[in-house]
Amino acid sequence: xxxxxxxxxxxxxxxxxxxxxxxxxxxxxxxxxxxxxxxxxxxxxxxxxxxxxxxxxxxxxxxxxxxxxxxxxxxxxxxxxxxxxxxxxxxxxxxxxxxxxxxxxxxxxxxxxxxxxxxxxxxxxxxxxxxxxxxxxxxxxxxxxxxxxxxxxxxxxxxxxxxxxxxxxxxxxxxxxxxxxxxxxxxxxxxxxxxxxxxxxxxxxxxxxxxxxxxxxxxxxxxxxxxxxxxxxxxxxxxxxxxxxxxxxxxxxxxxxxxxxxxxxxxxxxxxxx
Amino acid sequence: xxxxxxxxxxxxxxxxxxxxxxxxxxxxxxxxxxxxxxxxxxxxxxxxxxxxxxxxxxxxxxxxxxxxxxxxxxxxxxxxxxxxxxxxxxxxxxxxxxxxxxxxxxxxxxxxxxxxxxxxxxxxxxxxxxxxxxxxxxxxxxxxxxxxxxxxxxxxxxxxxxxxxxxxxxxxxxxxxxxxxxxxxxxxxxxxxxxxxxxxxxxxxxxxxxxxxxxxxxxxxxxxxxxxxxxxxxxxxxxxxxxxxxxxxxxxxxxxxxxxxxxxxxxxxxxxxxxxxxxxxxxxxxxxxxxxxxxxxxxxxxxxxxxxxxxxxxxxxxxxxx
Ligand SMILES: Cc1ncc(C[n+]2csc(CCOP(=O)(O)OP(=O)(O)O)c2C)c(N)n1
Ligand SMILES: [Mg+2]
Numbered sequence: 001x002x003x004x005x006x007x008x009x010x011x012x013x014x015x016x017x018x019x020x021x022x023x024x025x026x027x028x029x030x031x032x033x034x035x036x037x038x039x040x041x042x043x044x045x046x047x048x049x050x051x052x053x054x055x056x057x058x059x060x061x062x063x064x065x066x067x068x069x070x071x072x073x074x075x076x077x078x079x080x081x082x083x084x085x086x087x088x089x090x091x092x093x094x095x096x097x098x099x100x101x102x103x104x105x106x107x108x109x110x111x112x113x114x115x116x117x118x119x120x121x122x123x124x125x126x127x128x129x130x131x132x133x134x135x136x137x138x139x140x141x142x143x144x145x146x147x148x149x150x151x152x153x154x155x156x157x158x159x160x161x162x163x164x165x166x167x168x169x170x171x172x173x174x175x176x177x178x179x180x181x182x183x184x185x186x187x188x189x190x191x192x193x194x195x196x197x198x199x200x201x202x203x204x205x206x207x208x209x210x211x212x213x214x215x216x217x218x219x220x221x222x223x224x225x226x227x228x229x230x231x232x233x234x235x236x237x238x239x240x241x242x243x244x245x246x247x248x249x250x251x252x253x254x255x256x257x258x259x260x261x262x263x264x265x266x267x268x269x270x271x272x273x274x
Numbered sequence: 275x276x277x278x279x280x281x282x283x284x285x286x287x288x289x290x291x292x293x294x295x296x297x298x299x300x301x302x303x304x305x306x307x308x309x310x311x312x313x314x315x316x317x318x319x320x321x322x323x324x325x326x327x328x329x330x331x332x333x334x335x336x337x338x339x340x341x342x343x344x345x346x347x348x349x350x351x352x353x354x355x356x357x358x359x360x361x362x363x364x365x366x367x368x369x370x371x372x373x374x375x376x377x378x379x380x381x382x383x384x385x386x387x388x389x390x391x392x393x394x395x396x397x398x399x400x401x402x403x404x405x406x407x408x409x410x411x412x413x414x415x416x417x418x419x420x421x422x423x424x425x426x427x428x429x430x431x432x433x434x435x436x437x438x439x440x441x442x443x444x445x446x447x448x449x450x451x452x453x454x455x456x457x458x459x460x461x462x463x464x465x466x467x468x469x470x471x472x473x474x475x476x477x478x479x480x481x482x483x484x485x486x487x488x489x490x491x492x493x494x495x496x497x498x499x500x501x502x503x504x505x506x507x508x509x510x511x512x513x514x515x516x517x518x519x520x521x522x523x524x525x526x527x528x529x530x531x532x533x534x535x536x537x538x539x540x541x542x543x544x545x546x547x548x549x550x551x552x553x554x555x556x557x558x559x560x561x562x563x564x565x566x567x568x569x570x571x572x573x574x575x576x577x578x579x580x581x582x583x584x585x586x587x588x589x590x591x592x593x594x595x596x
Contacts, residue, residue, distance in 0.1 A: 190337025
């Protein structure tokens with residue numbers, strides 16, 4: 001059931017439209033990071049991960065841990081498109097009594113591995129899962145998505161050191177490197193550079209990719225999972241708000257929902273993309 | 275001294291507590307050169323972005339790093355500054371409690387720990403972002419003054435009062451726009467609870483924006499010939515024992531009201547005090563040992579039974595227990 005590059009492109013585009021519709025309906029949420037991660041999530045769930053949507057707790061599944069929980073609209077839409085739950089549920093995002101909480105809750109929705117939102121916590125849990133996988137000699141991989149703003153948190157680097165100490169070859173951290181956080185560009189809020197060198201100094205294997213080039217994402221993710229002796233970080237260069245021109249690279253779109261006019265415009269643009 | 279049209283919510287101005295904080299900081303910035311703000315990538319959400327723009331030299335942005343933020347604030351305070359370390363309640367004091375305990379409280383560092391987005395009133399962001407435990411984890415810390423103002427104006431006053439105290443102050447407030455029912459002349463003194471409505475049948479003691487729900491409950495109870503005394507207990511610590519005891523001596527029963535876990539917050543503080551000095555029946559309005567969820571403020575307050583109809587129910591229940 002691996003999708004071809006052409007199919008992946010189409011799926012990612014549908015997911016982007018889902019994201020816009022969900023946020024417009026909810027009236028709040030985080031479009032920027034969500035749109036920026038649509039391509040990577042699509043490749044993960046429709047090409048790379050070993051998973052069976054009808055068996056979300058299968059012990060042999062690959063795990064995807066969403067550490068930057070605020071981009072959950074992208075994860076929810078991807079899970080729905082992968083048939084973890086019916087698409088209609090996407091309409092309930094952020095509403096009372098919904099399974100689609102404003103930030104992910106592992107007990108509320110199938111396919112959501114951990115609860116997140118407070119930044120920095122996901123990567124430690126991913127390390128814990130990778131340690132368990134190592135102990136059990138499991139043949140699955142732990143993919144973790146983290147954001148660049150999240151790298152300000154001390155906890156993240158504590159986890160990075162733990163992963164290196166235990167040579168967690170089953171752990172892959174994908175960093176959403178869009179150079180933006182809430183209040184501005186990362187270089188103004190808290191400079192992260194040189195990120196590559198930091199990770200290699202911490203004992204990780206470093207890879208980079210264009211987070212919107214589907215072919216490249218497929219090959220880099222597959223190459224990363226073949227590394228067995230140390231954890232891998234993939235610095236994914238992404239564009240916040242990807243696909244909607246007035247959102248792209250604008251930090252105000254980190255966390256605000258589009259109004260009706262903006263929604264129409266965004267959906268129009270997305271539906272015309274090849 | 276309360277707003278005109280007190281009992282007509284639709285006629286009251288609606289403004290957020292967080293804006294009261296942001297506006298007060300501008301006043302403080304002008305008045306006192308030692309006032310500095312430390313932010314953890316939530317400047318706009320906590321409304322310190324106005325201060326950042328006006329006083330860029332006194333604004334420190336540490337990024338998404340709340341533990342570091344509080345340590346940096348402690349260092350600034352130990353060097354004579356008056357830092358306002360600002361974030362959401364779930365992250366500060368949620369994530370940095372150890373730093374709060376040792377770097378700030380144990381050292382009596384003159385840090386103001388500012389938490390916006392407390393309570394279910396956070397809304398759609400859901401449980402992970404709704405601070406419902408912050409009073410419980412701060413009340414137990416020595417040397418810490420704790421304030422929970424009820425509306426825009428009171429948050430403004432509380433911010434200014436906090437700056438005048440030499441020592442750690444924890445200030446918690448809400449994100450959403452809520453009725454401004456106090457007026458500029460309404461007194462605000464740290465450690466002095468305000469009796470908003472007099473009555474001798476039952477005491478209702480509340481903090482935060484839910485004080486307004488307590489007012490609405492008192493109005494309804496009056497129709498049933500029950501005279502409720504409504505106390506706005508904006509200072510959680512030190513508790514105003516004298517005012518509370520005086521009221522309860524008359525009424526002999528009370529209801530506490532807060533947008534926080536019923537365990538460990540205002541209700542617990544009052545109950546601990548009364549158990550020692552003057553035990554009476556108590557009912558507690560608060561979140562009953564569960565996490566919150568996404569929803570609108572109105573939906574959440576109703577689902578988790580914090581609004582005035584539930585306060586009235588609790589009042590009738592506790593009256594029977596007298
Ligand atoms: C511990 C913690 N502190 C603060 C926040 C508030 N917050 C939510 S997203 C965010 C910015 C993080 O930057 P990034 O994830 O890179 O943003 P994006 O690229 O998705 O816009 C912050 C500070 C949080 N979720 N967790
Ligand atoms: Mg970012």
